[in-house]
Amino acid sequence: DVKVTQSSRYLVKRTGEKVFLECVQDMDHENMFWYRQDPGLGLRLIYFSYDVKMKEKGDIPEGYSVSREKKERFSLILESASTNQTSMYLCASSFPAGGASNYGYTFGSGTRLTVV
Amino acid sequence: AQSVTQLGSHVSVSEGALVLLRCNYSSSVPPYLFWYVQYPNQGLQLLLKYTTGATLVKGINGFEAEFKKSETSFHLTKPSAHMSDAAEYFCAVRGNAGNMLTFGGGTRLMVKP
Numbered sequence: 001d002v003k004v005t006q007s008s009r010y011l012v013k014r015t016g017e018k019v020f021l022e023c024v025q026d027m028d029h030e031n032m033f034w035y036r037q038d039p040g041l042g043l044r045l046i047y048f049s050y051d052v053k054m055k056e057k058g059d060i061p062e063g064y065s066v067s068r069e070k071k072e073r074f075s076l077i078l079e080s081a082s083t084n085q086t087s088m089y090l091c092a093s094s095f096p097a098g099g100a101s102n103y104g105y106t107f108g109s110g111t112r113l114t115v116v
Numbered sequence: 117a118q119s120v121t122q123l124g125s126h127v128s129v130s131e132g133a134l135v136l137l138r139c140n141y142s143s144s145v146p147p148y149l150f151w152y153v154q155y156p157n158q159g160l161q162l163l164l165k166y167t168t169g170a171t172l173v174k175g176i177n178g179f180e181a182e183f184k185k186s187e188t189s190f191h192l193t194k195p196s197a198h199m200s201d202a203a204e205y206f207c208a209v210r211g212n213a214g215n216m217l218t219f220g221g222g223t224r225l226m227v228k229p
Contacts, residue, residue, distance in 0.1 A: 004159075031215055040125075042221040043206070050215060090159055096215060104150045104210065105217055107159035 003027050006091050006108035013115050019078040021111050023091030030096045032074035033105065034058075034066065037088040049074055050096065081115045088112050118143045118209050122220035130228045135179075135194040137223050139207030142188060149190040150208040150217065151181055160206060166190065177201070202227045 007022035023032065033048040035058075045058030047066040055066050063085060067075045074093075078085055089112075092105040123138040141147060148167050152160040164175025171183040177200075181192045190207060207220040 006159075009157075043219050048216075088157075092160075094215070094217075104148070104162060104165055104208070105160075107152075107161070109159045110157070112157060 004091060004093055004106050004108040006089075006111050008111050009109060011111055011113045013078075013081050013113065015082060015115055017078075017081045017115075019081045019113070019115075021076040021078075021089055021091075021113070023074045023076070023093075023108055024072055025074075025093040025106070026072065027093060027106065028071070029093035029106070030071070031094045032068065033092045033094075034064075034074065034076045035090045035092065036060070037090055037110075043090070046076065083115050086113060086115045118147070118211060118218040120207050120209050120218050120220035122205075122207050122223050124223055125221060126224045126226065128226040128228060129197045131199055132196050135192070135197045135201065135225065137192040137205050137207075137225065139181075139190045139192065139220060140188055141190060141207070141209045143209055143211055145211040148210045149181075149183060150210070151175065151179070151190070151192050152206045152208065153177075154204045154206065154222075156203075163192070163205070197225075197227045199227050199229065201225060 004025045034046040035043045049055050049068045065077045090110050091108040094105045119142045121140045150165045151163040153163045154160045164173050166173045166183045174180045179194045204224045206222050208217045210217045
């Protein structure tokens with residue numbers, strides 16, 4: 001019954017490495033989102049996408065990029081990982097604005113990334 | 117523009133006591149309102165939602181919330197707390213024509229034995 005799958009639950013990477021966080025949804029959602037969550041700072045939006053090959057910057061895009069080559073997959077890329085990117089990363093998906101807006105978001109289980 | 121305010125970043129109750137988590141929102145359009153729960157090291161799970169119709173909404177695990185338009189509130193309650201309710205709770209709002217959910221800052225619920 002898993003609907004939004006994040007490829008790793010826990011990840012440890014070294015400073016300077018290129019890191020890929022993968023998210024796949026099987027609900028045919030148009031919208032996909034990447035958040036990071038830190039104690040006391042709540043959920044902060046990194047990037048989102050409303051369609052294949054489309055991306056929009058969120059509130060904190062610096063140091064990140066994304067890729068959406070297929071509707072079901074939305075990848076977050078840390079070009080050169082730094083220790084201040086140690087965080088919990090959450091992927092979510094949803095239907096677009098309009099009739100299905102009342103469904104909210106469906107979240108993945110999260111990836112806890114540690115950069116050493 | 118939308119915003120969500122959750123009063124109290126930490127709430128502590130005794131097991132068996134009433135749980136009340138407060139959420140106030142602002143929205144320029146009729147809102148859809150949501151409560152999510154997050155257990156340690158997990159993603160967010162939908163607890164309940166208000167879209168249209170009945171203003172008292174029942175969710176999973178015995179939680180309910182009441183949409184009060186005049187107070188722009190959507191407080192979450194549970195009559196009797198259980199140890200397993202210890203988690204972080206997020207209130208969120210979405211306009212019926214918008215793509216984005218706006219989240220509150222979250223409230224961490226602690227349940228004392």
